[in-house]
Amino acid sequence: MAETHTTQEMTSLERISTALQYQKPDRTPVAPLFCGASHRVLGITYDTWSQNAELATKSLLAAHEIIGFDAFVTLVDLSVEAADFGQEVIFPKNSTGYPNFNNFLLKNADDYGKVKYVDPRKSKRMKSVIDICGGLAQARGHDTGVIGFIYGPLGVLSQMRGHEDLFKDLIRRPDRVLEAVDTITDSLVEFATAQIQAGAHSVCIDPLYSSASILKKETWERFEGPFCKRIADAIRDAGGLVTMHNCGNGVYFDAIIKWLNPVAISHAHPAYGCKTWEEHAAVWGNKVVSMGYSDPATTGLEMTPEEIIEDCRTQIETFSGCNGGFILSTGCEFPPNGNLLSAIAMIKAGKIHGVYR
């Protein structure tokens, strides 16, 4: 990489902030979405990690100490919000928590009315995430990015109704779905605000269905776009930055920017309409900062550290024309069972190949 040369090493927070402003930091920031995998650093089980904010915070801090990533992301699992709305959640000892698929809260389309406003600050699991944000911010918020996390309202609803039934209800009972999404959004607005107030610098919204692998763009815009905008506006009103994650194939970048206007998008595949990463970088790389795009499974479970460093070099070079606006990351959460040395290799790649001179 050529161009400017920075003699003084930045803090992680400075590095991330600079990249988000399309200015060149000392080197490419690296944030491999290292979340659930941190339970193994502290030596606790996944179910404990998922339900104990204090231990989760300690785990993430310990992982940060070992790995040295530039930002924390407080993704616990995708059932956090749904659990507080009353959905039964199963917590496997060594894997991610998930809703009981045999006991959805919303058993038919008439049940959407069961979704009632929940105050995140008085809830169990959302409060836990708020506390994790607070703990991380207190410990490392001065020098490391703290990115909170919220599952999009339609995603939250799917955790209570089941994906297939929800998707069919979008066609059969759109008004009932929209009512529930609206109520969920009220809670998510507060959830986002509380994370920023607890000290998170940003909250990452995950509107999982905003890609061509799931919904037509117009369908997503109808059922989640305006609701995500309310959450994004609340994040900005609270003084935070809006980031967005979607690991689906063919994310609708234009619609995401229209409704969320995030400073960065964490993604695993090129945007809808782009066939290659090179095309993506050329079309979108200077419009919104990309966080990506290591394949989590191959990075965490397959590749050697040397292969990872080479893979990351390619990614950094792909986005080298974006004036610093790129964050090296996995395209989705780093595998909870992944090799910690692989995450360290990503950080090393940033130091070797990501220096802006």
Next chain:
Amino acid sequence: MPREKEELFKDLKNAVVEMDEDQVVVLANQVIEESVDAFEAIDQGLAKGMERAGQLFEEEEYFIPELLMCSDAMYTGLDILKPHLKPTTEGKKQKVVIGVVEGDTHDIGKNLVRIMLETSGFEITDLGRDVPPARFVDTAREISADIIALSTLMTTTMDGMQEVVRLLEKQDVRNQFKVIVGGGPISAAFAKRIGADGYASNAAEAVKLTKTLLA
């Protein structure tokens, strides 16, 4: 083919494509009332409709909700017509055992593959979600399956796929079945590493892969 029957099949196809379950019920009952061959109605009507829905899915006219609605319409028609199939009208179908590996309950991808394979003429045994490796092997042996199709969305459960291959080898029956894998974290490289016969990135690809492997 008489004009009326042709029209009836076309209407059945269109009802599936238009996600109109009520109309499928009316038309399927008409098939029975008019003593039209049920197999032909399934083959030329319902299956053609689902085939068209699959095309629209590939062309990004339809997405997952629309495809699910079409499949509901198709299955509604199948429920009505299947009891009226003559035993001799169905030839031997190639068999697929499909499921989501143990520890994982995400099944929408698996369901889409099942629907597309079923409408492409394969006989499907769907073991559902959270399926232990031994159950895939036992079922495949019991029904003399041709394909074992494994799905997972989670990295923590990927190893279950390798365990299925290991069990097949251990029982010395690996060469009796083709094993295909798919799901969010799965790749062609992973499939190769665990000794699977193929990987598909989506439902349409899974159908092509299955046909290729069994050709």
